[in-house]
Amino acid sequence: MTTHPTEQSAPADDTPVAFYDHLLPGIEAGRYRITVEQQLPAEQLPGARLDPVEQIVDVRAAQFRLDPAWVHAVYPAAHSQGPFNGLLPHITLNPTALPWERESFTAGVQNPGRAPWLALLLFGEGELPGDPNALGTTASVTIRALLDGDAAVSGPVLDRDAVDPTLLDTPCQVVDVPGELLAQLLPQPSDLAFLAHVRTGGEDAAPVEGQDSRPGQDAHAVITTARFPGAGRGRYVAHLVSLEGHTPPGPQADGKPVRLVSLHSWTFTSCPQSGDGFGRLAGRFTPGNGEHSAAPLCPAPAAGLTEELGTLMEQGMVPMTHITESGERALAWYSGPFLPRVAPELPRPADGHFPDADGLLLHEPHTGTFATGYACAWNVGRALALADPGFSTTLVRLRHQGRLRRATDRQYATYRRQLFLSAPSAGPAPRMAARAAALTPREQFEELLRGDALDALAPTLGIPEDDEPRPRTVRAAPAAYRLDAPKRSSAPPQASPDAREAAAWLAKLRTLSGVPFDCLVPDQRMLPPESLRLFHVDRGWLDALLDGARSLDRHPGADATTDAELDDLLDGQGPVPAAGLLLRSALVPGWPTLRVEARTASGTTPVEVIRREALGADVLLMLFEKMPDRLTISEPHQGLHFGVDDQGNVALRSLAPGEVGRPLGRSVPVGADPALTVTTPAGARVLDIGRLAARLAEDVKPGSPLSPAEFAVQLVRAPEQLTLTFEGTTR
Structure with a gap:
C-alpha cells in the first residue's frame, strides 16, 4: 500500500x-x-x-x-x-x-x-x-x-x-x-x-x-x-x-x-x-547570541578606534599591509566582494574595461591611504586566467580572430574607397560607386585585369604577346552583384565557439569560482565558528575580476569588437550575484544536504540560488540573485527521522484518505510503558515492535492491523527548521 x-x-x-x-x-x-x-x-x-x-x-x-x-x-x-x-x-x-x-x-x-x-x-x-x-x-x-x-x-x-x-x-x-x-x-x-x-x-x-x-x-x-x-x-x-x-x-x-x-x-x-x-546548532543564529547570531559580514571594530576608522570597518573595510611597487610597506584598506552594504557604482573607463590594476587603486581620503580591493580583484582574475591554459588559449585565439576580421574589413573599405576615387568622370558616378561597393575585392581585381589592363600587365607577368590585338571583351557582372540584385542579409553573425567557451568561463568566474577564500573573507574574525553572515555582492569587484581575466593579450583599440561580443554573451549567461550568505557551522559536515531556502518578504516567492558550494570542511557559501528577506534553514529529507518526543510519547497521526499525516492531538506513552519499551539487562531500551504496532492500530485504525508504511507515519518526527527574518526569528 x-x-x-x-x-x-x-x-x-x-x-x-x-x-x-x-x-x-x-x-x-x-x-x-x-x-x-x-x-x-x-x-x-x-x-x-x-x-x-x-x-x-x-x-x-x-x-x-x-x-x-x-x-x-x-x-x-x-x-x-x-x-x-x-x-x-x-x-x-x-x-x-x-x-x-x-x-x-x-x-x-x-x-x-x-x-x-x-x-x-x-x-x-x-x-x-x-x-x-x-x-x-x-x-x-x-x-x-x-x-x-x-x-x-x-x-x-x-x-x-x-x-x-x-x-x-x-x-x-x-x-x-x-x-x-x-x-x-x-x-x-x-x-x-x-x-x-x-x-x-x-x-x-x-x-x-x-x-x-x-x-x-x-x-x-x-x-x-x-x-x-x-x-x-x-x-x-x-x-x-x-x-x-x-x-x-x-x-x-x-x-x-x-x-x-x-x-x-x-x-x-x-x-x-x-x-x-540540529535544533541547538541552528538556534545559535537567532538574535542575542553574540557573534553566533546571523549578522552582516564585517569585522568587529576594536575598542579605542576613531569614528572614521570604525565607520570604515563597519562598511567591510579591513586594514592590511600594502607593499608598493618600490617595495615599501604601507597601510592600506582591503574590501572583498562581500560587503555589509550596497557598494556604490564603480566608475568605468571610456572603453568600459580597466586595462591594469593601477587604475583601480583608489584613494581613501579619511586616512590618506589606498583602498586595494578592486586592484586585488583585477590581479586575481588575471592570475586565474593565466593558470587555466584552456581559457587563456581560447581567449588569445579569439582576439586574434577578431583582429583578423577587423583588418580584413578595413582592407575591404580601402579597396572600395580607391575604386570609387579612380572611377572616370564620364558616366553616372553614383551608379558606378554603388556597383563598386557591391563587388568583392577579388571581383574588383578581376575587373581591372579585363581589357587593356591585362595587356598592360602582360610583359610584367611574362605572358607572350599576340601578333594581332585581341578584341576587348566586356563581361556582365554576376547576377549576385548586379545593382538590381537583392541585398545581403544584415543579420548579425552567430557567436563563434571560442567566444561561447570564453563567455561560459567568465560567467563561472563571475560566481567567484576558484577565487581564494582569503580574498572573500580577509579576516577570520569576520566569520567565527558557528556563525551565519549575510552580505551584498559588490558588482564593481566582480567587474574588476573579469577585467583582469580578459586582460590577456588585450589591445583596447583593436579588441573593441571582441570585447563587445563577450559583453553580449555574458549578459545572456544568467543573473549576476547580488547577495549571499556564509555559514560556518557543524551543520555543514553533519548535514551535507542541508536545506537553505531564501524567499522574499511575502514568503511565497523564492530567491534564485546562483551558486551553492561547501568551501572547506565547515563553510557553506550561497549566492543569490537578490537580497532575500527571509531565510529558512531546515534538516534535509533524511532528517525525516523516527522516534518519540521529549516526553517519550508517539504523537498519533491520521490515516484517513486525504488527511494522512495530520496530527490527531493525542499520543501513546511509549517510554513509560514497560510493555512497549523493553529494558534489557544491559540497560538497552528496545521497542517491542509487534506490541507497539498493535497498540497504535487500536487508536488510529481500529479493527485492522497497521502496514509498515502506516507504522512509519506514526513514528515520524518531522525535520526541525529555523526561519530568520530581518525583524527577528521564528521557529
Missing part, C-alpha cells in the same frame, strides 16, 4: 512525501531451475514427444558487500554528537528494492510477512567483544571462509553453488555478536517488516494522490533499528547486517556468538546535554 502524508507532516519545504510498504523485485536473488517440456497434440506421431530440457539460472544481487554509493544517508550523521536518546537511528539506501531482493532467515525458515533480509543493529560501548569502544571495528574474512564456517561461531548457512566463484576469495566484513545480546536487540521475524519501508517525494516529482504508481527516481529504502540510544552520554555503532542464512534469534544452547555480515556501519555519540543537535 502507499501512504501520502499531507503538508502537515511533510518536510520543511512543504513537499509531499509518500510511504510504501515495500518495493518487491520481479524475482528474488537465488538459484532457479527452469524446465521446458514440449508435446505435440498427436501423440501417436513419431517424435511427437520431446525430452524435457532443464536450465539452471542464477539471479544475483548484493549479498556480502554494499557499494558505498548506494548509501544515500544515515541518521544520526556519522561521527556526530547530539541528544539522540529519543530517536531511532536509520539508514536510507538508493537501490529501492535492495532490502527485499533476498530472503531473511533462509536457514530452513520461511520468510514471514515480506520481512527484509537486512537489519540495522545498534551497539553501545562494551557490548561487542571485537569492538569494545564502539568505533566501528569489524573483522575481515574471505567469502570462502565465511561459507566454510568457523567452529567458534555460528555463521550463516548459504548455498556455495549460488555464489559467484570469482567472489570466493574476496574479503567481506563481519561482526561477532553474542547470541543473548542479538536475541534482545533483534525483533521477532514477524515484526521485522515494520522496520523497513520505502519513502519517496520531496526531491523530484512526488506521486500523485489516487494513482497506483511505483516509487520514482527520488525513492529510497529506509531501514530503522528498534533500539534507542541511552539517556546518558555514550558512543554507539550502527551496523547494517545480513540475516540471510541465519535462524531467528533465541537462546543459544552452545553459547556461541553469531557471525553477521556487516554491509555498512557508522558511529555517533549520544549526549542529551550536547549542543551539537
Whole structure:
C-alpha cells in the first residue's frame, strides 16, 4: 500500500512525501531451475514427444558487500554528537528494492510477512567483544571462509553453488555478536517488516494522490533499528547486517556468538546535554547570541578606534599591509566582494574595461591611504586566467580572430574607397560607386585585369604577346552583384565557439569560482565558528575580476569588437550575484544536504540560488540573485527521522484518505510503558515492535492491523527548521 502524508507532516519545504510498504523485485536473488517440456497434440506421431530440457539460472544481487554509493544517508550523521536518546537511528539506501531482493532467515525458515533480509543493529560501548569502544571495528574474512564456517561461531548457512566463484576469495566484513545480546536487540521475524519501508517525494516529482504508481527516481529504502540510544552520554555503532542464512534469534544452547555480515556501519555519540543537535546548532543564529547570531559580514571594530576608522570597518573595510611597487610597506584598506552594504557604482573607463590594476587603486581620503580591493580583484582574475591554459588559449585565439576580421574589413573599405576615387568622370558616378561597393575585392581585381589592363600587365607577368590585338571583351557582372540584385542579409553573425567557451568561463568566474577564500573573507574574525553572515555582492569587484581575466593579450583599440561580443554573451549567461550568505557551522559536515531556502518578504516567492558550494570542511557559501528577506534553514529529507518526543510519547497521526499525516492531538506513552519499551539487562531500551504496532492500530485504525508504511507515519518526527527574518526569528 502507499501512504501520502499531507503538508502537515511533510518536510520543511512543504513537499509531499509518500510511504510504501515495500518495493518487491520481479524475482528474488537465488538459484532457479527452469524446465521446458514440449508435446505435440498427436501423440501417436513419431517424435511427437520431446525430452524435457532443464536450465539452471542464477539471479544475483548484493549479498556480502554494499557499494558505498548506494548509501544515500544515515541518521544520526556519522561521527556526530547530539541528544539522540529519543530517536531511532536509520539508514536510507538508493537501490529501492535492495532490502527485499533476498530472503531473511533462509536457514530452513520461511520468510514471514515480506520481512527484509537486512537489519540495522545498534551497539553501545562494551557490548561487542571485537569492538569494545564502539568505533566501528569489524573483522575481515574471505567469502570462502565465511561459507566454510568457523567452529567458534555460528555463521550463516548459504548455498556455495549460488555464489559467484570469482567472489570466493574476496574479503567481506563481519561482526561477532553474542547470541543473548542479538536475541534482545533483534525483533521477532514477524515484526521485522515494520522496520523497513520505502519513502519517496520531496526531491523530484512526488506521486500523485489516487494513482497506483511505483516509487520514482527520488525513492529510497529506509531501514530503522528498534533500539534507542541511552539517556546518558555514550558512543554507539550502527551496523547494517545480513540475516540471510541465519535462524531467528533465541537462546543459544552452545553459547556461541553469531557471525553477521556487516554491509555498512557508522558511529555517533549520544549526549542529551550536547549542543551539537540540529535544533541547538541552528538556534545559535537567532538574535542575542553574540557573534553566533546571523549578522552582516564585517569585522568587529576594536575598542579605542576613531569614528572614521570604525565607520570604515563597519562598511567591510579591513586594514592590511600594502607593499608598493618600490617595495615599501604601507597601510592600506582591503574590501572583498562581500560587503555589509550596497557598494556604490564603480566608475568605468571610456572603453568600459580597466586595462591594469593601477587604475583601480583608489584613494581613501579619511586616512590618506589606498583602498586595494578592486586592484586585488583585477590581479586575481588575471592570475586565474593565466593558470587555466584552456581559457587563456581560447581567449588569445579569439582576439586574434577578431583582429583578423577587423583588418580584413578595413582592407575591404580601402579597396572600395580607391575604386570609387579612380572611377572616370564620364558616366553616372553614383551608379558606378554603388556597383563598386557591391563587388568583392577579388571581383574588383578581376575587373581591372579585363581589357587593356591585362595587356598592360602582360610583359610584367611574362605572358607572350599576340601578333594581332585581341578584341576587348566586356563581361556582365554576376547576377549576385548586379545593382538590381537583392541585398545581403544584415543579420548579425552567430557567436563563434571560442567566444561561447570564453563567455561560459567568465560567467563561472563571475560566481567567484576558484577565487581564494582569503580574498572573500580577509579576516577570520569576520566569520567565527558557528556563525551565519549575510552580505551584498559588490558588482564593481566582480567587474574588476573579469577585467583582469580578459586582460590577456588585450589591445583596447583593436579588441573593441571582441570585447563587445563577450559583453553580449555574458549578459545572456544568467543573473549576476547580488547577495549571499556564509555559514560556518557543524551543520555543514553533519548535514551535507542541508536545506537553505531564501524567499522574499511575502514568503511565497523564492530567491534564485546562483551558486551553492561547501568551501572547506565547515563553510557553506550561497549566492543569490537578490537580497532575500527571509531565510529558512531546515534538516534535509533524511532528517525525516523516527522516534518519540521529549516526553517519550508517539504523537498519533491520521490515516484517513486525504488527511494522512495530520496530527490527531493525542499520543501513546511509549517510554513509560514497560510493555512497549523493553529494558534489557544491559540497560538497552528496545521497542517491542509487534506490541507497539498493535497498540497504535487500536487508536488510529481500529479493527485492522497497521502496514509498515502506516507504522512509519506514526513514528515520524518531522525535520526541525529555523526561519530568520530581518525583524527577528521564528521557529
